[in-house]
Amino acid sequence: MKTIILAGGGHAHLTILEKLSESPVPDTKWILISSDVYQYYSGMFSGFIEGLYTLEEIRIDLRKLAFKANCEFYEASVEKVDADNKTLIAGHNHLSFDLLSFDIGSHTANPEIKGLAEYQTALKPAHLFPQFIQTLQDSKNVAIIGGGAAACEIALSLAAWKKEQHRKCDRISLVHSGELLEAHGPKARRLITERLNRSHIARYPNERAALIKKETIYTNNHTEIPFKQLIYLGGANAPEIFRKSGLTVNEDGFLSVNTMLQSIDAPFIFGAGDCASLTAYPDLEKNGVHAVRQGPILWHNLLAALNRQPLKDYHPQNASLAILSTGSKKGLWLHGNKAFYGTMVWHIKNNIDRRFIRRFKT
Ligand SMILES: Cc1cc2nc3c(=O)[nH]c(=O)nc-3n(C[C@H](O)[C@H](O)[C@H](O)COP(=O)(O)OP(=O)(O)OC[C@H]3O[C@@H](n4cnc5c(N)ncnc54)[C@H](O)[C@@H]3O)c2cc1C
Structure with a gap:
């Protein structure tokens, strides 16, 4: 009997569980270890903040999904791997494996910003997300560091919620060193700037956060930005486990993998998913789209590795579609340098996200 351990209930592993419940693999023991019973779907974080979805609508019950797939489930965080002996530690469990697969996501952290870890409200790892939302909604002054899709989306959703609740005096600030939506061209930047302005979100462009002290961000330009709650969405940070376990990582600490993952x-x-870095595509964006698309390849390759069959490659598409919820059931469609804004866009996103969650509801 071979043992395959799935570490983390991320997007690619959801596909593995789905496939496993459709096509059981004989003589193989499957174990899923994840930090929380629930996998929270980040595509719907913004809608949850805005009050458009309930908690139940944005999360997947991993225990039930694993049960359906005849896979053992441990609610624990994988802390260290001993690759030489093919064992790992997760909480009180010391487990052996023949194959191990990581899909543990990334963290919203940045060790270069002093004080961030102490003062930020962390939205990732994903299981941390729900407990802080009410604090953000109730806060009179939320500062968000970042100018990418996640930062803009969270700022706009929070603004939409506050508008709906008539909290006119509350303040939301966006602090960003680079261009807004850097990966997407001038039209996207114009549209998102309009949205942020209309939502009265205070912007601090060309400001790099350097130091955080209680209720103040200090930037490289010596600007002081006050806050009551702080969110960092300026990029994904690697989980520590790979370095700690002596596995080969890229310069940022993400697990280095080949195109066969x-x-x-x-x-x-x-x-x-986010936790891995493809050596052939070092600049690949960290988003849920790649994590989802890697799922079927990962499934094939785990079975192929088990049966000593040829493995398949994952080659990402050049540009993937991103749809941002911009508040009040409107959305921004981004594909390469193309950008569209409107109600229809939000409805498309809503359908895609709800369909994704439905796939894994048991
Ligand atoms: C606010 C926000 C909004 C976003 N919106 C979008 C969007 O609309 N579309 C999009 O494509 N991307 C979006 N992203 C990016 C997206 O969240 C990530 O790229 C995506 O979640 C990566 O998926 P994953 O499978 O790698 O990991 P995750 O979805 O993060 O899942 C990892 C899982 O592993 C578990 N885990 C973590 N550490 C351990 C451990 N040590 N041991 C065991 N289990 C562990 C976690 O609890 C979690 O269940 C957003 C990100 C943020 C922060």
Whole structure:
């Protein structure tokens, strides 16, 4: 009997569980270890903040999904891997494996900003998300560091919620060192700037947060930005486990994998989603789209590795579609340099997101 451990209930592993319940694999023991019973779907975070979805509508019950797939479930965080002995530690559990797959996501952290860890409200790892939302909604002054899709989306959703609740005096600020939606061209920037202005979100462009003290951000330009609650959405940070376990990582600490999603020095360890970095595509954006698309390849490759069959490659598409919820059931469609804004866009996003969640509801 071979043992395959899935570490983390991320997007790619959801597909593995789905496939496993459709096509059981004989003589193989599957174990899912995840930090929380629920996997929270980040595509719907903004809608949840705005009050458009309930908690139940944005999360997937991993225990039930694993049960359906005849997979053991441990609610624990994987802390360390011993690749030489093919064992790992997760809470009180010391487990052996033949194959191990990581899909544990990333963290909203940045060790270069002093004081951030102490003062930020962390939205990732994903299971941390729901407990802080009410604090953000109730706060009179929320500052968000970041100018990408997630930062803009969260700022706009929070603004929409506050408008609906007539909290006119509350303040939301966006602090960003680079261009807004940097990956997407001038039209996207114009549209998102309009949305942020209309929502009265205070912007601090060209400001790089350097130091956080109680209720103040200090930037490289010596600007002081006050806040009551702080969110960092300026980029994904690697989980510590890979460095701690001596596995090969990229310069930012993400697990280095080849196009077959195998760790480059331990082929029996796989990695997908945010936590892994494809050596062939070092600049690949960290988003849920890639994590989802890697799922079927990962499934094929785990079975192929088990049966000593040829593995498949994951080659990402050049530009993936991103749809931002911009508040009040409107959305911004981004594909490469193309950008559209409107109600229809939000409805398309809503349909895609609800369909995704439905796939994994048991
Ligand atoms: C606010 C926000 C909004 C976003 N919106 C979008 C969007 O609309 N579209 C999009 O494509 N991307 C979006 N993203 C990016 C997206 O969230 C990530 O790229 C995506 O979640 C990555 O998926 P994943 O499968 O790698 O990991 P995750 O979805 O983060 O899942 C990882 C899982 O592993 C578990 N876990 C973590 N550590 C451990 C451990 N040590 N041991 C065991 N389990 C562990 C976690 O609890 C979680 O269940 C957003 C990000 C943020 C922060």
